[in-house]
Amino acid sequence: MAESMAGLHRTHRCTELSEANIGENVTVMGWVQRSRNKGSIIFTDLRDRSGILQIVFEEENCGNEYYEKAGKLHAEYVIAVEGEVRARSAVNDKIPTGHIEIVAKTLRILAEAETPPFPIEENSKTREDLRFKYRYLDLRRPDIQRNLMTRSKIANVARNFFAEEGFLEVETPTLIKSTPEGARDYLVPSRMHPGNFYALPQSPQLLKQLLMVAGYDRYFQIARCYRDEDLRADRQPEFTQVDMELSFVDVEDVIDVNERFLKKLFKEVKGIDIPTPIQRMTWKECMERFGSDKPDIRFGMELKNVSDVVKDSEFVVFKSALEAGGSVRGINVEGQGEMPRKKIDALVEFAKGNGAKGLAWLALKEDGTTKSSFAKFLTPEIEKALIEAMGAKAGDLLLFAADRNKIVFQVLGALRLEMARQLELTRKDDYRFLWVTEFPLLEWSDEEERFVAMHHPFTMPMEEDLDKIDTDPGAVRAKAYDITLNGNEIGGGSVRIHQGHIQEKMLEVLGFTKEKAQEQFGFLLDAFKYGVPPHAGLAYGLDRLVMLMVEADSIRDVIAFPKVKDASCLMMEAPSEVDVKQLDELGIAVKPQEETAEKDAE
Template identity: 50%
Template sequence: MRTHYCGLVDETLIGQTITLAGWTDVARNLGGVCFVDLRDHEGIVQVTVEPGSPGSTNAEVFAVAASLGYEDVLQVEGVVRARQAVNEKIPTGKVEVIATRITVLSKAAPLPFHAHENPGEETRLRYRYLDLRRPEMQRMQRTRIRLVQALRRHLDADGFQDIETPILTKATPEGARDFLVPARMHAGEFYALPQSPQLFKQILMVAGFDRYYQIARCFRDEALRADRQLEFTQLDMEFAFVRERDVQDYVEAMVRAVFREVVDVDLDAQFPRMTWAEAMRRYGSDKPDLRIGLELVDVADLVKDSGFAVFSAAAGDPDGRVAALRIPGGASLSRKQIDEYAAHAAKYGAKGLAYIKIDEAGAVSSPIAKFFDEAAFAALIAHVGAGNGDIVFFGAGGYNKVSDFMGALRLKAGKDFGLVQDGWKPLWVTDFPMFEWDEEAQRYVALHHPFTAPAVDDIADLRANARTAVSRGYDMVLNGNEIGGGSIRIHRPEMQSAVFELLGIGEEEARAKFGFLLDALNYGAPPHGGIAFGIDRIAALMAGTESIRDVIPFPKTTTAQCLMTGAPSPIPDGQLAEVHVQVRAESKS
């Protein structure tokens, strides 16, 4: 139906007759001439229609052009001509197509929004097919497509084997909730949609496939936000006979090559490395944004003898922390703005936020000054490096909680005060804790997942020092986003059983949930490790958007709905009966 794409018409085609197909982006009837901007996925070209004499072919074409509306679908035949009024804003701006025939293939109803508008997200998602026509959305989707193509080329060339793993699998909830699928042929039993291909890819290593990858669809029934969806895509990888550095060096080179190919960005020749403990101490985050130069400063030793009970209690607690964050120029904050910072910190667990404010003349104001003698207060200010025009915020409490809310405060301050540098800052975060203690459940939970190997090989050592045990996990971070996470896996069944035991998973439960894995490890499992990269997050970074919904063709809303299709939706009782399911009325108590 066409010989050329609209956005690729150029001066080499002048004098040629071509056929185009696309959507009416804009139609302008100026009386003596009609201009139609015709758009397809490659771009826009101007189609010019001259009226001609009554009854002529040109007059018929002009009549069609004059009747066009937004988003009508056309086939246009015409001759390429040099354009007198050049439009430097578009690649086709030096040429136009003089129409000799226009066929309307489909008429569009009145639009809820135009392709060059940016309506609210609810409207965009309800009419996603129109939203995806917008040039900006086309650009972002094609960035994602190029990303996946580049990854596949890189991995295929290096001998990785693209192997599909099951979508209908066994429910093994260890983290987010599973999506469950009733099994029609097995009454009362269910499949689960995979949260990741983790166990299957480990079993592929046991099976001797050595290097595996998959562009995998994964599903997690969890709360949504800008960087999370119920269903998402990851690049899943696994290597046999490797140590941490083998995996890291390979995928680091891969990421550098892909960024260069897809978005012409040169990342660091070698990504810096930082332990989890250092990242939390300096930045209050295990995915620090290194474009922001602000750092947290521990001040427990300077405040432990103060009269401020909140500080002294946290300073005296082995699991406590008192941290300070100096914001250059922060003295400009009003009391209302300071309260807004406190409210922001409260979202991450802060019960309060102390501060010291030093104006441009050097005058100090602080609600905590009265709890310190003059020398101790001066020493505190000097230790955090505060000077005229600065504000210093303080957080006190449990170590992880203080790190969380002070880290969130650091990000907010960096954005509010224009302290986010341009460019790309990759980072490896390593040596994660093996476990963290869940106060509510009164048991350890795995910080990565239960199949991550500990740094120690001795089971007795692991049991004796579970609280401080370090794992062989690692994350790749870019501009404050975790884009990939992985680890060396447990390959010995006795170590896997010991980890399950420390996580409160008894032998009977372990056999019921993970017996197939334990059996596989018994038959000669090689040392192995891997990593998974979030395709959606990387594509969003490459496309320059903060929301992964912009790079997913058909995403869910933050309320887990598809506004376009109306999913989720009720299912008729007869269909539910076929899969042995009955819906109970929601309790109103």
């Protein structure tokens, strides 16, 4: 039976004790990791968020009552122990408290526990769905607790840094107007305004711009954001941003303050000195060299454009791609010329899974011979030129993609990362930052048959490209910048449009009529009539940043209560049906799935 805590006061967490405390009487509390009854002595490992401490129950020290009670302890019982700190006879250097133990004098069982559905241990091999169903137990694991403690430290470093830099922390609302330009909004029905909906913010973008209009100069917020989108290992439907906006600044000012922030953050949290200034690369160069706008620069294997080399080839795959205005590019996987055909075929399937129609390859054997998927179309001259252009040598494997540039970059960018994974070319503790700059302002959407904003409709075009916005919108570069780390975008931002006529032109290019623009963004356009300072900002994905800093495989390991791939919470069983009365109050009727399917079929 659970006992009361009356009269007890915890003096220390487990790992707050050390050899300096030997001889002291202390009180500790926590969970039983395990308990071992050796007949005349009971050893119990006590766990709290700080770590593990050994408790020793000896009948001569704690008396028969407490000794018998200690014999009933099981894993995950919550206990309080009073006792004396002494030196351990059998030292355990694997834990911080391995040189001491507590000789118990009293014991209270504060809560009993059933046997948990999986062991509470580091690096759990328990399948994810079971861990997330019992997430409150999963959160007891020391590695998950360390992740969340690091997350807390990162948030505190951010708050302190930006406060010292003159930023004001301002909370923005989470019930806002829906502005469905981009990812899908989560909608919240209004009881007070039947038939109308709020949206949960995808970011505080427009609100922080309005704070600049209001004269707050420097804004900062650790903001909750929501996007109704398909999930991946580094995505969640609700996530957290370290968000900022600055007035009277340009690109260099934003980059400067953020390089100093990252330097401070990694020094305080990881003890790592980040070299600054951080390397920069334009979006175009990133795509040409790495096939990605968030390149992993910890290894080479850069893309090479061999279109000119193979332009006279009779290989129909190359020929048709070039005739359609595409390109032929390749990567050199050094030292893999003897890769078995079965593994090469798997790479071909991987390329197809990333949008390719196929994958051409050329293997340079160690004996100087070559083997290729398109050998019968290769003249000795083209083969030689191709090998030279790729910087290849005996023992290398060349992989080629031919298609529209967008597809080629997508395929080879993914293939490059896959080869690095297979060949173990990277380490998680090798931190390589990169600023990616000069993104395209717009990109063509085949689905919508119009230009859409690559970042958002409030990003400032580069001044020297403004004259192209009507004649060649796809060539206009943006004053946008992303900060990437080891192939992950950890933050992104831009200089914002602060002139009304440029903002109107941008919305016009995106297909907004004046009426539609006013309906959607009228509150922002109206505010722009009353004096807008030049302003810019950036936001970090806190979850992703923490994931990289603690070297976790998924952001789910750094979020207290994450959703799974279908955006559901297994622990709370959310989303769930609600009472009909609640729906009636909101004026909402839920259509049966069969009815919806029939309508879709029609």
